[in-house]
Amino acid sequence: MSVSVEKVEKNVVALEVTVEAEKFVVAVNQAAKSLAKKVNVPGFRKGKAPRRMVELHLGKEALYDEALDHLIGPAYSEAVVESGIEPVDRPEVDLVQIEEGKNLIFKAKVIVKPEVELGDYKGLQIEQDAASVSEEQVLEELKSKQQQHARLVTLEVGKVENDDTVTIDFEGFTDGVAFIGGKAESYELVIGSGTFIPGFEEGLIGAEVGQDLDVNVTFPDEYHSTELAGKAAVFKTSIKKIQRKELSPLDDEFAKDVSEFETLDELKTDLRNKLMKTVESQVKADHLKAVITKVVDNASVEIPEVMFTERVKLMVEDLNRNLTQQGMTLEQYYQFTNSNEQVMLERLRPQAAESVKTELVLEAIGKAEGIEVTEDEVNEEIQKLSERYKQDAKTLKQALMARGELGFYIQSLTSDKTVNFLVEQNA
Known part of the structure; x- marks a missing residue:
C-alpha cells in the first residue's frame, strides 16, 4: 500500500491511498463468500454458491461494495499512521479507481488537527501573590463555627x-x-x-x-x-x-465543646493554619491559571469548527451524567434554567473554545520541549489511583488499556507535566 498527502486547504488534507490489486481481489473473493451466506442463490444451498453465481445473482457492484466495507477502513487507518496526520473528523472518501486486476485507489479528504503558532511561553515573569490570612478571616471562620453549633x-x-x-x-x-x-x-x-x-x-x-x-x-x-x-x-x-x-459565647468552653482544643486561642490557631493552607492552594491555582492564560493568549491557532462542536457535545454529556446522578434530567434542567438545547450549546461554546485552544497549545509546547512521561511515572500515578479506589494497580492498568483509555491518561499526565514546566519557566 502507498499513500500520498495533499494539502487541500488550511487544516484539510487529502490522502490518496493505493491498495495493491492482489489485496483487492482477495477482498472481493471474501465478499462473495460472505454474501453467499446471506442470500439465496437459486440451485445452491446458502453459503455454497460459487463467486460467479453470486456475482450473476447480485451484480458485481454488490461484491465491490461488500469488499470496500472491509477494505477501506483498515487501509485508511494504516494510511493515517503512515502519513502522520492527526484527523479530528470522519473522512470524505471518493473512489478514484476500482477494477479487478488493477490497484484500488481512493481519496480520503479529512480535517486534521491544526498547527499552533507558539508565542512567548518562557520568561514571562508572572509573579505569584503572597498567601496571607487576616484576623478578620479567622474571626469569620470562628463565627461560622459558632453559627453551626448554635x-x-x-x-x-x-x-x-x-x-x-x-x-x-x-x-x-x-x-x-x-x-x-x-x-x-x-x-x-x-x-x-x-x-x-x-x-x-x-x-x-x-x-x-x-x-x-x-x-x-x-x-x-x-x-x-x-x-x-x-x-x-x-x-x-x-x-x-x-x-x-x-449562640454560645466565644470562650474556652466553646472551644472545648466544638473541637479537641482546650482553649479558644488554640482553636483560632488551628483555624488560621487551615485557612492558610486553603489560601496557599488558591494562590497557587490562580498563579497557574494566569501563566496558562498568558501562554495561550500569546499563541495563535485556527481551530476547525468540528473541534468546537465535539467539545461542546462532550460537555453536555458530562452535564447530563452529573444531572442523572442528582436524579434530574436534561429536559428538567432546561426548564429550571429557562433555557433549551440551543441556548445551552451557545452558552458552552466560549468555554469549549478556551478548552480546545489550551489543549492544543499545551500539546504544541510539550512537543517543542520534548516533554514526555516515562513508564515509571505512568505506573506511579496508576498506583496512586489504585490506592484511592482500592484496586490492584496491575488490574487497573489492564482495564485502562482494554477500554482504550490509557492513551488519554498518558496525554493528561503529559499535559500536567507541561503545565509544571511552564510554571517553573515563568516564575
Whole structure:
C-alpha cells in the first residue's frame, strides 16, 4: 500500500491511498463468500454458491461494495499512521479507481488537527501573590463555627426575624384558585435562606406565633412552571412556631465543646493554619491559571469548527451524567434554567473554545520541549489511583488499556507535566 498527502486547504488534507490489486481481489473473493451466506442463490444451498453465481445473482457492484466495507477502513487507518496526520473528523472518501486486476485507489479528504503558532511561553515573569490570612478571616471562620453549633430555642413570644426558623402551614392561590404544589403543613423554613420565591420570606418578618396572614408575591417571569410564571399569587399562611438561634459565647468552653482544643486561642490557631493552607492552594491555582492564560493568549491557532462542536457535545454529556446522578434530567434542567438545547450549546461554546485552544497549545509546547512521561511515572500515578479506589494497580492498568483509555491518561499526565514546566519557566 502507498499513500500520498495533499494539502487541500488550511487544516484539510487529502490522502490518496493505493491498495495493491492482489489485496483487492482477495477482498472481493471474501465478499462473495460472505454474501453467499446471506442470500439465496437459486440451485445452491446458502453459503455454497460459487463467486460467479453470486456475482450473476447480485451484480458485481454488490461484491465491490461488500469488499470496500472491509477494505477501506483498515487501509485508511494504516494510511493515517503512515502519513502522520492527526484527523479530528470522519473522512470524505471518493473512489478514484476500482477494477479487478488493477490497484484500488481512493481519496480520503479529512480535517486534521491544526498547527499552533507558539508565542512567548518562557520568561514571562508572572509573579505569584503572597498567601496571607487576616484576623478578620479567622474571626469569620470562628463565627461560622459558632453559627453551626448554635442551639435553636423555641420562642414563647416574639416576632419573626431574619435567620429565624419558622414552622408554617401555607396554601397558595392565583386568581382565587389554589394551584398544584402550593400547599404544605408544618413546613420548616429558615428566613433569609432564599428557599421560597422572592418576597415570601420577607413577608413573614414581624409575624407572631399563632398569627394567620396573607403573603402577596409575584412569581418570576422565568419561573420553571409556565402556568405560574409572572403571575401574582397570595399565600394564606399560619405561623405555628418560631425558633431562634442561641449562640454560645466565644470562650474556652466553646472551644472545648466544638473541637479537641482546650482553649479558644488554640482553636483560632488551628483555624488560621487551615485557612492558610486553603489560601496557599488558591494562590497557587490562580498563579497557574494566569501563566496558562498568558501562554495561550500569546499563541495563535485556527481551530476547525468540528473541534468546537465535539467539545461542546462532550460537555453536555458530562452535564447530563452529573444531572442523572442528582436524579434530574436534561429536559428538567432546561426548564429550571429557562433555557433549551440551543441556548445551552451557545452558552458552552466560549468555554469549549478556551478548552480546545489550551489543549492544543499545551500539546504544541510539550512537543517543542520534548516533554514526555516515562513508564515509571505512568505506573506511579496508576498506583496512586489504585490506592484511592482500592484496586490492584496491575488490574487497573489492564482495564485502562482494554477500554482504550490509557492513551488519554498518558496525554493528561503529559499535559500536567507541561503545565509544571511552564510554571517553573515563568516564575
